[in-house]
Amino acid sequence: MKKIEAIIRHFKLEDVKKALSENNTHGMTITEVRGFGRQKGHTEVYRGTEYAIDFVPKVKIEVVCADEQLQGLLDTIMQSAQTGQIGDGKIFVTDLSNTIRIRTGETGEDAL
């Protein structure tokens, strides 16, 4: 099993969710996150006092899938989240040792 963590733009969330759902993804978790990569932050000024805002708000989507589904899902996310501009985000993939469905106690891919 793999865990995909995709950090994307807020306004792309609906597109990505829709594309993943159409691609047989059974569930996902999203989190509001802040961070920076190549996209620079911005400056805010309050009564003349400047604040450099380095951390840009993004949305993180977590999806878990069977190994053979991975490439399909990555392609789906790439297509639906891309604008081509700096700040589109990143995708991280990690090996996942186990999944457990709390209701039934099923484990592994059965629990997905």
Next chain:
Amino acid sequence: MRRYLRTAVATMLALGTVLVVSSNAFGQEEAIKANTLAANNGWMLICSALVLFMTAPGLAMFYGGLVRRKNVLSVMMQCVFLMGLMTVIWALYGYSLAFGGDPSDGDSKWIGNGEFLLMHNVSRYWDEEAGAPVTPMFDDDLQLTTLSHMLFQGMFFIITPALICGAFAERMKFSAMTLFLILWGTLVYCPLCHWVWDGGILAFGTGFKGGALDFAGGTVVHISSGVSALVCALILGKRLGHGTVDLRPHNMTYTALGAAMLWVGWFGFNAGSELASDDLTPSVFAVTHFSAAAGAVTWAVVEWLSRGKPSVLGAASGAVAGLVCITPAAGFVNPMSALLMGFSAGIVCYIACSSIKATFGYDDSLDAFGVHGIGGTLGAVLTGVFATRACWDIDNGNKLGLLEGGGTRVLIGQIVACLVTWVFAAVATLILLKIVDVLVGLRATQDSEVQGLDITDHGEEGYIFN
């Protein structure tokens, strides 16, 4: 300010033409008086409510939005608690210290006496001779009850100390704030109020160096609170992490709406200071509105030109600066002067809040000094420039301001009153802070500051989105 016979006569004449009156001349006069009283009651009670509305929700939201989310309740609590605390003091002895006695009858020019202690000579009483209840009158010529006057002025006694809270926001202990503002209200506000508005040492005409024209509180409210705020900011020191951690306002929507509420409430503050609904009142209302408008536009445009973007906080701050600036002048200047005063306030207060604060490095968290201290002083001085007898002939037909050819007489009185207020407020605040520091300590602990005063001082959180 207390008005004179002229106003009452003008009102009576005006009312006399529309009233259905008895053929008896005495009855006619009584009927006019009763109608004037009814009009004044209606106006003054609405204005009193408007001024209370300025402290909360107005100031509570304006200031509350400007702090970090962990301190939003501490600021709102300061406003709401002061609505209670200062009112209790006002009822017990504050009103008496400020307005008790009449210096023109030989009473003290420095401090009020016991005339209104515990609401004596304020509350309604039973008149044995008449066999009827009586409401004491503050001024018979003006048709103003003492109760209306006490209530209206009592709302000023709430908002003035609440303004100071902007300087020590996010770092002063609640206990220290409470003790400090009880002392400040008693020993700074009440005397100053007596000096300027009850025939004391700064009253126009009879005061030191000719005294001050202060229609609704340039010296009494804004300079006193603004300068005291600066001293508080200096004595308490900067907030933890000032200059390095993120101190951005947590909710600009509160701040924008709070400023709008202040703008509305200010109509009561200034136009109510006429203490009557008469021929001058609409003029006061108009100049208040015009100055706020010019201030809002100016501050935002200055930002627009110098930084490329007009900010919401800029427009909101500019409106407040314009309102502060017109406050001492409100009954003495015409609408076009008000536009100029709002314009000046927008520029000068912007510079005070951005450049001056940065240059000297004090942490006046919410710019109580930059807006109220500087704006109030600017307004008091400009009153000496723009005041005109055409608005209020307060000096027996003599010209008033510099602009209408009254010479420097009024201007000098204004500057002297500013200096006296600055020095008095600064020295008294310094002494009171030292006393409070010894008794309970001024500053919240480092832990408390990091965690936020909402939790450590009040055991609550502002936002729980479950």
